[in-house]
Amino acid sequence: MKTQKQEYINPYIGGFLLGLVLLASIYFSGRGLGASGAIKSFVVSAVDFVVPQHTQNSEFYQQYTGGKPSALKSWLVFEVFGVFIGAFISGIVSNRMTLKIDKNPVVSSVKRLVFATIGGLFFGLGAQFARGCTSGAALSGMGVLATGGFITMLAIFGTGFLFAFLFKKQWVY
Amino acid sequence: MGPLAGQGIISPEFDYIIALLIGIAFGFVLEQSGFSSAKRLAGLFYGREFVVLRVFFTAAITTVIGVILMEYFGMLDMNLVYIQPTFTWSAIVGGVIMGIGFLFGGFCPGTSLCAVSIGKIDAMFFFGGLFLGVLLFAEMYPVFEPLYHAQNLGGIFVYDSLGMSRGVFAALLIIMAVMAFVVTYFIEQYILKKPKKFNYEFITSKPYHLAGIVIALFFAGIVAVTPTRKDSIMKYVEHTISQKTMSFQKVSSVELTYLLLNPDNQTLYIDIRNPQDFEKLALPGFVNIPFESIMNREWEDFLGDATKKKIIISNDTLLAQKAIVIMTRLGYKHVYMLQDNFQKFQATVLQFDAAHSKFSKTEQEYIQKAGKEILLLIEKRKKPILEKKVLSKAKGGC
Numbered sequence: 001m002k003t004q005k006q007e008y009i010n011p012y013i014g015g016f017l018l019g020l021v022l023l024a025s026i027y028f029s030g031r032g033l034g035a036s037g038a039i040k041s042f043v044v045s046a047v048d049f050v051v052p053q054h055t056q057n058s059e060f061y062q063q064y065t066g067g068k069p070s071a072l073k074s075w076l077v078f079e080v081f082g083v084f085i086g087a088f089i090s091g092i093v094s095n096r097m098t099l100k101i102d103k104n105p106v107v108s109s110v111k112r113l114v115f116a117t118i119g120g121l122f123f124g125l126g127a128q129f130a131r132g133c134t135s136g137a138a139l140s141g142m143g144v145l146a147t148g149g150f151i152t153m154l155a156i157f158g159t160g161f162l163f164a165f166l167f168k169k170q171w172v173y
Numbered sequence: 174m175g176p177l178a179g180q181g182i183i184s185p186e187f188d189y190i191i192a193l194l195i196g197i198a199f200g201f202v203l204e205q206s207g208f209s210s211a212k213r214l215a216g217l218f219y220g221r222e223f224v225v226l227r228v229f230f231t232a233a234i235t236t237v238i239g240v241i242l243m244e245y246f247g248m249l250d251m252n253l254v255y256i257q258p259t260f261t262w263s264a265i266v267g268g269v270i271m272g273i274g275f276l277f278g279g280f281c282p283g284t285s286l287c288a289v290s291i292g293k294i295d296a297m298f299f300f301g302g303l304f305l306g307v308l309l310f311a312e313m314y315p316v317f318e319p320l321y322h323a324q325n326l327g328g329i330f331v332y333d334s335l336g337m338s339r340g341v342f343a344a345l346l347i348i349m350a351v352m353a354f355v356v357t358y359f360i361e362q363y364i365l366k367k368p369k370k371f372n373y374e375f376i377t378s379k380p381y382h383l384a385g386i387v388i389a390l391f392f393a394g395i396v397a398v399t400p401t402r403k404d405s406i407m408k409y410v411e412h413t414i415s416q417k418t419m420s421f422q423k424v425s426s427v428e429l430t431y432l433l434l435n436p437d438n439q440t441l442y443i444d445i446r447n448p449q450d451f452e453k454l455a456l457p458g459f460v461n462i463p464f465e466s467i468m469n470r471e472w473e474d475f476l477g478d479a480t481k482k483k484i485i486i487s488n489d490t491l492l493a494q495k496a497i498v499i500m501t502r503l504g505y506k507h508v509y510m511l512q513d514n515f516q517k518f519q520a521t522v523l524q525f526d527a528a529h530s531k532f533s534k535t536e537q538e539y540i541q542k543a544g545k546e547i548l549l550l551i552e553k554r555k556k557p558i559l560e561k562k563v564l565s566k567a568k569g570g571c
Contacts, residue, residue, distance in 0.1 A: 008206060011223075012228075014206030014227075014228045014231075015228040015229065015232040017202045018199070018228060019235025019239065021198045022236045023235070023239040026175070026240060026254055027175040027176060027177070027243065027248070028177050028183065028188075029176060029178045029188055029195070033283070035281075035283035035286060039303050040307050043304055047311070058314065059318070061311065075189065075192045079192040079195055079196035079199070082192065082195065083203070083286050083287065084286055085193075085197050085290075086201035086203075087201065087288075087291060089200075089201055090291075097292055098292045099292040100292070100293065101293070101294045102288075103295060113294070116278045117298045117299065118274075118277045119275065119277030119278015120274070120299040121306040122277060123270075123271050123280075123281060123303055124282070124303035124304065124305065124309070125270055125309055125310050126267040126268065126270030126274055128321075129264070129266050129317070130263065131263070131264070134271070135199075135283040136257075137257060137264070139233060140257070142233040143232075143233055143237060143240065144251075144256055144257075145331050145339065145342070145343070149257060149331075152265075152267060154268070155265050155267070155272060156268045156269075157217075158268075158272065159268065159271075160217070160218045163272070163276055164219060164276060166276070167215075167218075170279070171212060171215040171216060171218070
């Protein structure tokens, strides 16, 4: 336990660095960090590519398509692409590259992957309602002291603690 | 002064490169902090791992301190920073759904991407699920739309919502974060069955942690007493007005009348009344800059023209004086005010109240004639003039 832990940097230093990254983002681009917004851009572009007549008739897609610059050419898409590269570099530097399913040994792989997919689905859905995910709404919102950021943060973590007992088998091992 | 992209200091194309670099740093830090492991992330909810809480809150208070200090030192214009709008119900529902998603998947979108990047197969499925979730929202949008748009409070700040000053709230947030760090340390030790006694020996054995706490509390004190830029300017204004340390240059109604009919292209006419009043009746050539928005940087180019004289009119001459103090403080030059308020000008010139017989006969005749001409000009004028500098507020959102 102890040796494995030291692979990661001290969480307070990590948090401080993360804060500096967020500050740089605010200073240069006037916005916080994000992740789920880029996924929305991909979904909109993909649907627009596959069934363009559908996007023309839908109120949701119309906000992003139809003569406007491609949804993929957005700040968040570039930023999220960077996240992928940054984590990749970090994984190589710290020798953490693997190809495996991270799970409790008593839980089957299929169950873990099904649960992961459901989790992603919920998160993708919830992030649309909250106008951002943990990074875009909760962290960036808190950083600029936006009320919505605090509400979303409390709702995410409050719900997590409240219903944690139902998922104990997944995470405690 | 930041943000640089919103003011065209950074071109939109270069902003994408910045986005990429910031993303790289973001991904690197998340992965280095151990956010690529679902067990470590979800462990928070069972008191097993507090890494999320520590990283998350340290990042939040670092940002809060940084934003407050950058604004105070004039490095950041908060008017141009994206403040996520608060839609109360949508934010709560979204948060609850995400909380459940967290328990199912063990990731959030950003951390799942980091885990995908280092080859975690479970994260790849989570990441795929995100697309399904967004697609579900998009397809069900007509059903979700009323909730999505319910109770729009706009880009409000949490300290305003709670009725506190920004400084007090920020200081409390930092203190709460530090307390959470200390408490979770003891919980962790207890769960690891290595309970620690909180005594002098224990405190001295942790010099770095102690230093960290002292630094955090020091900054809590600093942010508590750091006024917002607006507050510090307004304080200066109140002081200047009450101490009468400034003399105001004035133009009379007759002088203004003459200027309006004989435009010299060397004068800017500024109406600081609210937009509703301005739309009802505006004098020819006047630009509406409501008192509250004089400090906004969108007017910087317009008001910053040092070769031109500026004439302020208002319903309230005291408000006009305050506007002049603010403008002088912001470095704008040659600011004059109408000696009377707008109503008086309206009564004297536009409605030509003959009872104002303090004028000589020739003046009376001139005013009467000029009033009619100005009214004609007002009728001809179609739209109010706006000469804002185009500053784009960053569009954010996740």
